[in-house]
Amino acid sequence: MGDHPRGRGAQPEVKEARGDLAAAHMDEFLRAVRTRQQPMCTPEEALCSTSTVQLAMIAYELGEKLRWDAQAQRIADNPRPKP
Numbered sequence: 001m002g003d004h005p006r007g008r009g010a011q012p013e014v015k016e017a018r019g020d021l022a023a024a025h026m027d028e029f030l031r032a033v034r035t036r037q038q039p040m041c042t043p044e045e046a047l048c049s050t051s052t053v054q055l056a057m058i059a060y061e062l063g064e065k066l067r068w069d070a071q072a073q074r075i076a077d078n079p080r081p082k083p
Helices: 022-035 043-062
Strands: none
Touching: none
């Protein structure tokens, strides 16, 4: 993982990802819909795997540490009101 540039006018280095599995994931999802079978990834697993990434992005953007209340599914002690 590369460093993120800091300072006024700093631009991040953009790298192209290879091996995108979006088509494979969509195919698997559509197959699950057609057959009414559980997809490989349950909704609970999807929430867990994506929420951790989103929380990391929020913490990075805010420059703050976050405390995640998994029971309530929200950021604990968040002084910012919901929009």
